[in-house]
Amino acid sequence: MRRVMTEQAFYILTALVDGPRHGYGIVGEVAELTEGRVDLRVGTLYGVLDRLVADGHVELDREEPHQGRLRRYFRLTDSGREELVAEAARLEANARAATRKLRASGRTRTAGAEGVA
Amino acid sequence: MRRVMTEQAFYILTALVDGPRHGYGIVGEVAELTEGRVDLRVGTLYGVLDRLVADGHVELDREEPHQGRLRRYFRLTDSGREELVAEAARLEANARAATRKLRASGRTRTAGAEGVA
DNA sequence: CCTAATATATCGGAAGCCAGGATATTGTGC
DNA sequence: GCACAATATCCTGGCTTCCGATATATTAGG
Numbered sequence: 001m002r003r004v005m006t007e008q009a010f011y012i013l014t015a016l017v018d019g020p021r022h023g024y025g026i027v028g029e030v031a032e033l034t035e036g037r038v039d040l041r042v043g044t045l046y047g048v049l050d051r052l053v054a055d056g057h058v059e060l061d062r063e064e065p066h067q068g069r070l071r072r073y074f075r076l077t078d079s080g081r082e083e084l085v086a087e088a089a090r091l092e093a094n095a096r097a098a099t100r101k102l103r104a105s106g107r108t109r110t111a112g113a114e115g116v117a
Numbered sequence: 118m119r120r121v122m123t124e125q126a127f128y129i130l131t132a133l134v135d136g137p138r139h140g141y142g143i144v145g146e147v148a149e150l151t152e153g154r155v156d157l158r159v160g161t162l163y164g165v166l167d168r169l170v171a172d173g174h175v176e177l178d179r180e181e182p183h184q185g186r187l188r189r190y191f192r193l194t195d196s197g198r199e200e201l202v203a204e205a206a207r208l209e210a211n212a213r214a215a216t217r218k219l220r221a222s223g224r225t226r227t228a229g230a231e232g233v234a
Numbered sequence: 235c236c237t238a239a240t241a242t243a244t245c246g247g248a249a250g251c252c253a254g255g256a257t258a259t260t261g262t263g264c
Numbered sequence: 265g266c267a268c269a270a271t272a273t274c275c276t277g278g279c280t281t282c283c284g285a286t287a288t289a290t291t292a293g294g
Contacts, residue, residue, distance in 0.1 A: 003249090003250095003282080003283095006249095006250070006251090007124060008250085008251075010215070011211070014214070014215040014218055017215075017218045017219055017222050018218060018221070018222050022273090023272080023273060023274075024271095024272065024273075033214050033215075033218065034210075034211050034214060035210075035214075037207050037210065037211060038211065041251075041252050041253080042252085042253095042272095042273080042274080043251070043252040043253065043254080043274090043275085043276090044250085044251050044252055045252095045274090046273090046274060046275075047250070047251075047252090047275095048250085048251090051250090066259095066272080066273090067258075067259045067260070067271080067272065067273090068258055068259045068260090068272095069257085069258060069259080069272070069273055069274090070273085071272090071273080072273090081219075084215065084219065085219060087215075088212050088215040088216050088219065089212075089216075090154050091208055091211070091212040091215075092209060092212035092213065092216065093151070093152075093154065094128070094151050094154060094155065094208070095205050095206075095208040095209035095212060096209065097131070097150045097151060097152075098127070098131040098134075098150075098201065098204075098205040098208075099205050099206075099209065101131055101134040101135060101150065102134055102198075102201065102202060102205065104135070105134050105135050120251080120252095120280090120281095123280095123281070123282090125281085125282075139242090140241080140242060140243075141240095141241065141242075158282075158283050158284080159241095159242080159243080159283085160243095160244085160245090160282070160283040160284065160285085161281085161282055161283055162243090163242095163243060163244075164244095164281070164282075164283090165281085165282090168280095168281090183241080183242090183290095184240080184241070184242090184289075184290045184291070185289055185290050185291095186241070186242055186243090186288085186289060186290080187242085188241090188242080189242090
């Protein structure tokens, strides 16, 4: 055991922060909150959700009938929220460290990007 | 194909930003730049390096004898640097989005962490 | 010389991701 | 009412990625 959380799990937890959501709802929210930078696939979703439930980070909120099929809504648990807070901090710190290194070594910019200020 | 870059690849590229490094050198630098938040395994390293070389993001810099074995030093290519710049920005934006959502929904902090200001 | 420590690199199994498919309902045209 | 398309949920099989264990080589200690 080494990996705390996969990147997909991180986005799914984030999508659940402001309330329970069901399958497609999660997919849509991930696209929205990352402004299209992440395209969570349906095939990925359920496997990750199962893992998150097994780990106690997410739990079933309720089931609602919708067009003949049951929609399962999932909810973030306290433990899930804690892990998410920690992971967000970890990822941001690491991304910053990378940016810092790039800056220090010159050319941070790709063609077209605006300068420092 | 969907995944631009894995997390491990991101850290390896970052470790190469300020100059060529060899196997264990990369492992050490990743630990240092992430202040221990990432523990890159040797078993992971070479597979990822092979992929990065195949993708043209990294290339062999030189080989130096060291204690009877050859040390292979790897170097970041221009394309690798560009990808890294983009990925760092993407990850930072996503981590920020998560933090923003957590803030907006109340309790951002885990026990013990200091407050906002 | 034997053992431990250090360092490089590989390999095979486990875990994770996702395209494609199965299933079910609603809506539209005929 | 029926065929077909569109929408939505969820699973499965295969491919990719990760990493524990292992193999090899050198140096240091006893």
